[in-house]
Amino acid sequence: xxxxxxxxxxxxxxxxxxxxxxxxxxxxxxxxxxxxxxxxxxxxxxxxxxxxxxxxxxxxxxxxxxxxxxxxxxxxxxxxxxxxxxxxxxxxxxxxxxxxxxxxxxxxxxxxxxxxxxxxxxxxxxxxxxxxxxxxxxxxxxxxxx
Amino acid sequence: xxxxxxxxxxxxxxxxxxxxxxxxxxxxxxxxxxxxxxxxxxxxxxxxxxxxxxxxxxxxxxxxxxxxxxxxxxxxxxxxxxxxxxxxxxxxxxxxxxxxxxxxxxxxxxxxxxxxxxxxxxxxxxxxxxxxxxxxxxxxxxxxxx
Amino acid sequence: xxxxxxxxxxxxxxxxxxxxxxxxxxxxxxxxxxxxxxxxxxxxxxxxxxxxxxxxxxxxxxxxxxxxxxxxxxxxxxxxx
Amino acid sequence: xxxxxxxxxxxxxxxxxxxxxxxxxxxxxxxxxxxxxxxxxxxxxxxxxxxxxxxxxxxxxxxxxxxxxxxxxxxxxxxxx
Numbered sequence: 001x002x003x004x005x006x007x008x009x010x011x012x013x014x015x016x017x018x019x020x021x022x023x024x025x026x027x028x029x030x031x032x033x034x035x036x037x038x039x040x041x042x043x044x045x046x047x048x049x050x051x052x053x054x055x056x057x058x059x060x061x062x063x064x065x066x067x068x069x070x071x072x073x074x075x076x077x078x079x080x081x082x083x084x085x086x087x088x089x090x091x092x093x094x095x096x097x098x099x100x101x102x103x104x105x106x107x108x109x110x111x112x113x114x115x116x117x118x119x120x121x122x123x124x125x126x127x128x129x130x131x132x133x134x135x136x137x138x139x140x141x142x143x144x145x146x
Numbered sequence: 147x148x149x150x151x152x153x154x155x156x157x158x159x160x161x162x163x164x165x166x167x168x169x170x171x172x173x174x175x176x177x178x179x180x181x182x183x184x185x186x187x188x189x190x191x192x193x194x195x196x197x198x199x200x201x202x203x204x205x206x207x208x209x210x211x212x213x214x215x216x217x218x219x220x221x222x223x224x225x226x227x228x229x230x231x232x233x234x235x236x237x238x239x240x241x242x243x244x245x246x247x248x249x250x251x252x253x254x255x256x257x258x259x260x261x262x263x264x265x266x267x268x269x270x271x272x273x274x275x276x277x278x279x280x281x282x283x284x285x286x287x288x289x290x291x292x
Numbered sequence: 293x294x295x296x297x298x299x300x301x302x303x304x305x306x307x308x309x310x311x312x313x314x315x316x317x318x319x320x321x322x323x324x325x326x327x328x329x330x331x332x333x334x335x336x337x338x339x340x341x342x343x344x345x346x347x348x349x350x351x352x353x354x355x356x357x358x359x360x361x362x363x364x365x366x367x368x369x370x371x372x373x
Numbered sequence: 374x375x376x377x378x379x380x381x382x383x384x385x386x387x388x389x390x391x392x393x394x395x396x397x398x399x400x401x402x403x404x405x406x407x408x409x410x411x412x413x414x415x416x417x418x419x420x421x422x423x424x425x426x427x428x429x430x431x432x433x434x435x436x437x438x439x440x441x442x443x444x445x446x447x448x449x450x451x452x453x454x
Contacts, residue, residue, distance in 0.1 A: 013159030017159035020235075028181070033177075051298055121372075197430070200446070203431075266453030
């Protein structure tokens with residue numbers, strides 16, 4: 001299985017090294033790492049809720065779709081849930097392909113789909129209280145290009 | 147300086163971790179890793195020649211251009227020269243930005259430009275002898291989209 | 293069938309999942325049944341355009357059949373990544 | 374000025390760099406001088422469309438001025454990355 005949904009933090013460097021090893025002969029490896037940002041200022045922490053079972057299934061489906069579409073030789077998704085401090089790693093996707101354009105497109109496709117199609121919900125907790133992060137129209141629009 | 151041209155190998159995981167640390171508050175970190183492939187079969191090793199002085203200057207210019215165009219909060223390029231075995235890391239680019247689309251575009255831009263505009267030349271050594279890798283039209287064409 | 297709620301839908305309804313016995317054949321019919329129950333359901337389901345639904349862990353729409361479904365989940369648009 | 378050769382241009386000419394005294398004002402004029410020297414130069418410079426040139430470490434074209442230049446480099450299209 002190449003999809004991990006976990007509460008624990010992880011080391012992105014270790015993940016990249018491990019993935020690159022499995023991608024021998026691929027030429028191109030792309031990684032995307034998402035980090036909690038304190039956009040408005042005053043973020044105490046972020047909470048990520050998810051839908052156990054459906055999350056793994058949705059990510060698995062998106063992964064297979066990316067592999068097929070872009071002739072990837074490998075793809076991996078790691079996504080955390082639970083409580084995250086500012087500047088913590090939230091998630092990572094990794095893709096490998098013989099050609100760099102495919103590795104890039106595969107990673108962008110995975111990101112666009114998991115943003116709007118994988119059952120995660122973020123909540124930001126500040127001194128003023130907690131607020132669910134609203135989905136962005138631009139994230140929904142990003143799907144239209146695929 | 148965020149551009150390294152070196153003969154020694156390097157650990158892509160360590161580089162990603164170090165870069166991600168400097169990119170705090172950026173939200174999105176993208177990495178691209180290029181690995182020597184044995185496309186035709188029989189590759190003994192690859193030799194990369196470069197133009198000391200101009201290489202660093204060209205990569206530095208491309209890096210600044212990427213940062214300006216895509217509002218990157220950080221960008222780093224590491225490129226090796228000398229003799230490389232199959233499945234060794236050749237090079238890596240790293241980008242960080244508040245938005246994922248910019249981090250992706252920045253990395254793709256860096257790759258497209260360094261492929262055709264940085265003074266590196268690859269030579270493949272097989273049992274049959276050594277041959278300079280020909281530049282691909284598709285790599286030159288890739289520049290037109292920017 | 294099991295009905296699950298996530299994020300602010302869960303908060304408005306006040307529970308993460310419940311067992312629902314229903315004759316409803318579509319998601320929309322199930323929603324109407326739930327809305328008729330209590331204010332907290334009415335509040336959660338007041339604007340369906342702000343909601344997403346999954347039947348047996350697959351995203352679908354409000355006109356989808358729920359005949360034979362084991363679980364139906366309601367939640368706001370997703371914000372992963 | 375220093376004239377540098379890389380990759381197969383270096384191999385054909387048989388050396389990586391040399392000192393050249395010239396009155397040539399453009400890259401193209403310099404190339405004509407070099408071609409007139411010996412067969413190995415003629416061979417290296419036979420198809421300019423297969424070559425790239427940098428003057429003082431900046432990519433340019435064959436019509437570029439080399440007046441005052443410290444180094445001019447000739448090489449095939451680059452294949453980095």
